[in-house]
Amino acid sequence: MPKSESELTWKDLNIGLIVTEPGNARQYQTGYWRSQRPTYDFNRCIKCGICQLFCPEGCIGQNPEGYFEADLFYCKGCGICARECWTRVITMVDEEE
């Protein structure tokens, strides 16, 4: 079981912090940065995908029912999807609520 980031000591690091595993940026949880998260009323959704086109993080995909939804592991809570959605499916709510 490899150590998690918070367990790594200075002795565990590669020289110059060289990354030897391609694509491991996927493991970086940018969702931590979020102060608001998107919530959905899919009754209003027309599955147009405009939210996915505008998402600067590229974290919106279609769920098994075909509705567009953000992956909260990566979603930074910017709210651009909520602003662009013309049928007002998406509401941003504070994380502490």
Added chain:
Amino acid sequence: MGNRVGIEVSLAIAEAAKLANVDVVAAYPITPQTHIVEHLAELVANGELDAQYIPVESEHSAMSACLGASAVGARTFTATAGQGLELMHEVLYVASSMRLPVVMAVANRALSAPLSVWGDHSDVMAVRDTGWIQIFVENGQEAVDNVLCAFRIAEDKRVLLPVMIHVDGFHLSHVIEPILFPEQGEVDQFLPPNQYPLPLDPSKPVTMGDFGPPIIYSEAKWAQEVNLRAAKEVILQVWNEFGRLFKRYYSPVESYHSEDADVLLLTMGSFSETASVTVDKMRAKGKSIGQIRLRLWRPFPFEEIRQAVENAKVLIVLDRALSFGGPGGPVCSEMRSALYAQDKKPKVVSFVGGLGGRDITVAGFEEIVNRGIEISQKGSKREFQIFGVRE
């Protein structure tokens, strides 16, 4: 053993890089360093050195190109001075933090304004904390020897850090000296091919210079610090091996008549030779004086320097740079820090002089010593003394 030839020190440094069989030189000309890279360009153009010479549009680009070259495992050399070193500044940190073994000769030069192409240590002191190994040399032979040692040190798998060789601008870079060049075979024996452990390689991709979030940045910096300090052991080993092979020995702190001396004069770089003449002269007159030369500036040789000065009563430090509004000379400031907690230590007197190419003669050093002794007894209201300024 090779031949002794009369050659300008700058050209000798370029010849040393050639003997080291460098793969890439990326450089921008600047006085007083220009002759080094000019000669390297000539060697490459004439087919005498099989290397890529990358002419760039600035020193920032020069160092950046060196990083790229070093990252693929090429043996990489550059040279700069003064303003050029400052323009490289941010990239210097990247070189050491990415652990790329670039070697650079610096023909130490004063900083503008007023515009000065002449020598002092202002440029060095501004890049003190960039994480590079930094070695001062006193003459052309030392410059050649230490360029060769620098590659061996930098590329050692226990080190993997860039190295600066500091050569005083004009006072050293532009003088013609008799230099003993080792034979190519001897150099090849001393300096094995560079084998960077994790190079950029399409068949085995890596990412270099990635970002480090708060969760890992401190660990990365501490790893770098531990490594730079530990590099001293390797530097000592390399100098010892160089000495065994070529009969010229180097150490982090060099002493001259210091064992029994009450008063010690600490110098760095080419002025050390002039100061030695002063020491001879004053000893002949019965003064109890010796000299300490600091060769290894980073990593700072704490143990060696403490040991070298512990029996003296007075330590006079000459800096060729000013820390404006601060303690005066950076070298003296570090000496005071190194000695502060010691039970046995000399009184430390700080002098700043030799700025922007101003010479300090044998008589000048005698005056520094005499004034230093007086200040050690009577004290001074000033944090440091300025030498040679018309007041």
